[in-house]
Amino acid sequence: MSERLTAKGRATRDRIVSTAATLMFERGVAGTSTEDVQAAAGVSTSQIYHYFRDKKALVRAVIAHQTEVVVGHQEAVLAALDSMASLRAWADAIVALQRRLECKGGCPIGSLGAEIAEHDADARADVVAGFDRWERAIRDGLHAMRDRGELRREADPDRLAIMLLATLQGALALTQLRRDTVLLRIALTEAIDHIESFTA
Amino acid sequence: MSERLTAKGRATRDRIVSTAATLMFERGVAGTSTEDVQAAAGVSTSQIYHYFRDKKALVRAVIAHQTEVVVGHQEAVLAALDSMASLRAWADAIVALQRRLECKGGCPIGSLGAEIAEHDADARADVVAGFDRWERAIRDGLHAMRDRGELRREADPDRLAIMLLATLQGALALTQLRRDTVLLRIALTEAIDHIESFTA
Missing domain, CATH: 1.10.357.10 (Tetracycline Repressor, domain 2)
Known part of the structure; x- marks a missing residue:
């Protein structure tokens, strides 16, 4: 998917992943909800689900990050x-x-x-x-x-x-x-x- | 508290702790609810809360175990x-x-x-x-x-x-x-x- 992102889309995706990485580092995976990430990254629910099907997909992106x-x-x-x-x-x-x-x-x-x-x-x-x-x-x-x-x-x-x-x-x-x-x-x-x- | 338990009370408490320890070993702390422990240990809600004020207290008992x-x-x-x-x-x-x-x-x-x-x-x-x-x-x-x-x-x-x-x-x-x-x-x-x- 990431191949097809625009520069702006990639920046948004990167912001979501680095925010999720910070929260999961501080609070653990279980202590970090998709809603927490969404609020902290300042993106909408539809945006986060546009890039990540579910929390599992987000966790894998955090591991890669x-x-x-x-x-x-x-x-x-x-x-x-x-x-x-x-x-x-x-x-x-x-x-x-x-x-x-x-x-x-x-x-x-x-x-x-x-x-x-x-x-x-x-x-x-x-x-x-x-x-x-x-x-x-x-x-x-x-x-x-x-x-x-x-x-x-x-x-x-x-x-x-x-x-x-x-x-x-x-x-x-x-x-x-x-x-x-x-x-x-x-x-x-x-x-x-x-x-x-x-x-x- | 454990000093004041009857033999039966101690056996129940031990069963709750060893059940919680097994579940948390298999699924992690976050993946194990007090309800899961209660069901697996075959005790009532009031029983589990009699021995453990909350999940935190149960986790500490599991660490000791x-x-x-x-x-x-x-x-x-x-x-x-x-x-x-x-x-x-x-x-x-x-x-x-x-x-x-x-x-x-x-x-x-x-x-x-x-x-x-x-x-x-x-x-x-x-x-x-x-x-x-x-x-x-x-x-x-x-x-x-x-x-x-x-x-x-x-x-x-x-x-x-x-x-x-x-x-x-x-x-x-x-x-x-x-x-x-x-x-x-x-x-x-x-x-x-x-x-x-x-x-x-």
Whole structure:
């Protein structure tokens, strides 16, 4: 559908999606009604239903939006995760962002995933695809490090990428609950120390 | 209140809580109404409101229940997490359990936490207390390993416990989304390998 939208139509659709993303980040999917989104985005009921058949369709658009924010817009950063220094700087940036957010909301993709995992198989597949992109980006950097000889041959970038992403996800969830970034810094530092143990 | 319950009253209350826990594990907190719990537990409206003022009170009882299931009932297992072999066996048991559950539901405490984190500060504090108990149990085992000289003095049990719990939480969330235990095994193995790198 989006192919056929006019520039104005696309702007309206984008406004609806980014408004929905903000509300769902703050209040969760269940706590955000289509009416809430409509009011906050300043669009009519017929407008919102013109772009999104139902709330499920809107949730999938929010997942796509958040995947772009978390993975798409950071592609340059993630592509440069190919040295110990850049991994440490990336962890610092994540901690700083959580501090700015006062540890609220958790991971924009992970929190959506936790909420829809048992309710909506299509949305679940979208979240998985988002995590796959993220994992691939981390993995590519670790492969580059191994190819350059910065990591020893016995390092397994695929496994290390899985561990790093899992640690990040769990640490973000615990950070959100504890409202404290201390554990986030510790968990990421330990995970990156593990990667560093494979340096040549 | 529970102090003053008769044996029959306690049995009814327990049935309501365990029914609510099962429903919320399967459908989430938002997807489970007090009426759903009432019908599934076979109790009247006045009975459920006799024990729980509102849904919030019921959610807090479910968090306490799930903390007992995940941490309390496993105290013996968690207390014995004081060797590399027991850490590996614990990881195997977690993977086997997820396989039996077909990767559905995620962590019983973590999933509740993700859903209520931004909605209910009291419930959030309860979830944090549950994670604190869990983290302490892991930490105690690692301290025992260091005290016995199985881990070198430079190992920091507090930091390693945080990393292991964060990795487990993230891996369980990703396992639930991917419906696949491969990444769970990899993430836990790598996290435990990191601990093993501190063995004497």
